[in-house]
Amino acid sequence: MLKPTMLIAAKDLRLTLTRGAGLVQALLLGLVLVFVFSLSRQAGDLVPAQTAATIFWLASLFSLVLMSNALFSLEEESNARPGLILSPAPLASVWAGKALASGLLLVASQLAFMPATIIFLGNEPSGPAESWLVGIAGILVVDWGLVAVGALLGALAQGQAGRESLLSLVLFPLVVPVLLAGIRLTTGFLEGASPLGAGSWLGLALGFGALYSAVGLLLFPVLYRAGD
């Protein structure tokens, strides 16, 4: 399954990056969000770290919605979904490939969102190495959970008008647990301290990622095959 997963992820990344629109659109939306939220503070004021972390994750989540839509519309545009269904590759590898591609794109956009959060919202992580480690590990683990759900629900919204709004409406409440973990872990990182109960939050995010990866592997093929 690993080979088809890599092939699908590579194909999706190549198509997205060469066209540019998918990643650029997600990046711009996230950056605009961070910037707009920065207008809510008085000049010279600091935005509380928890608020900054929430804005960072909101930007990430909106980007994920756009990316998931872009990745699933690749097959839709060229009507290539039946081809993928008929190919010898297991359908679970389509989910894994999409999740991998959207994960990489999400991390790439977060490389822009984090500096934007620090610059526009006035928080500066200056804690010990431990808080950096927990912060970065937290972001990566939470990303795993987000892309696992995003890749599953992306198939759910395919073929529908107003996919973005439909996907956000279903995705946002579902990812509340992992989002809370992300906000808590990133708050500690932005405050320059290791957050209270970091282990529990990391555990929750890991559990979420594992559960939705299992659900994705199991249910994605059913969902993907049920085309109009």
Next chain:
Amino acid sequence: MNIRFLLALAAGVAVFGSQLLVWLYAPVEMTLGPIQKIFYLHLPCAWWALMSFFVVFVASIAYLLKRNFFWDRLAGAAAELGVLLALLALATGSIWGRVSWNVWWTWDPRLTTTLVMWFIYAGYLLIRSLSMQPGRRAVVSAVLGIVAFLDVPLVFYSARLWRSIHPAVFSASGGGLEPEMKLTLFVCLGAFGLLWAALLLGRLWQMNAAERIEARIIWKEH
């Protein structure tokens, strides 16, 4: 007389009886006064909303295994009931919260879980209302019905974690219920259970009828 009619009749009688107990038998709570009686509506709504979402989960699995549209319709009917009851539980809980804790809303695991659950299942109903080929809509709904139910324990756990870090606006008060209150509550739970079953059955019958009418229209058109 068919089972739907009998169930509806039994539910009507039970709800009427339970209201007699609420207003004439159960004592008025000392500190909160008559507003506490909202509890006899709030708790059954919350319990039967949870039961509805459990039915959605089971029916969704059954649909994916059997591919019989009955299970899809059962999941849809249960989700509609669940969303309505959860909304009532949230609204009554909020009114109670305003009186007893002086806030309309507070960060509490139960409140948060219920609200998130409500959002998820409202999204579920939205997906069901989209114009899709029936087979695809049923599969999409079934997957979402399973995913949604798996999320609830995680939301509950995360809300508890968050609460342990942030001081809560109120603290959960201990103390049991008076025997009269307990009896009234159990009768209300039972009465709402009957009402829930009657509504579920009625909605299922309605959905089946709609399906049959649609099939006849299509048959006539061709």
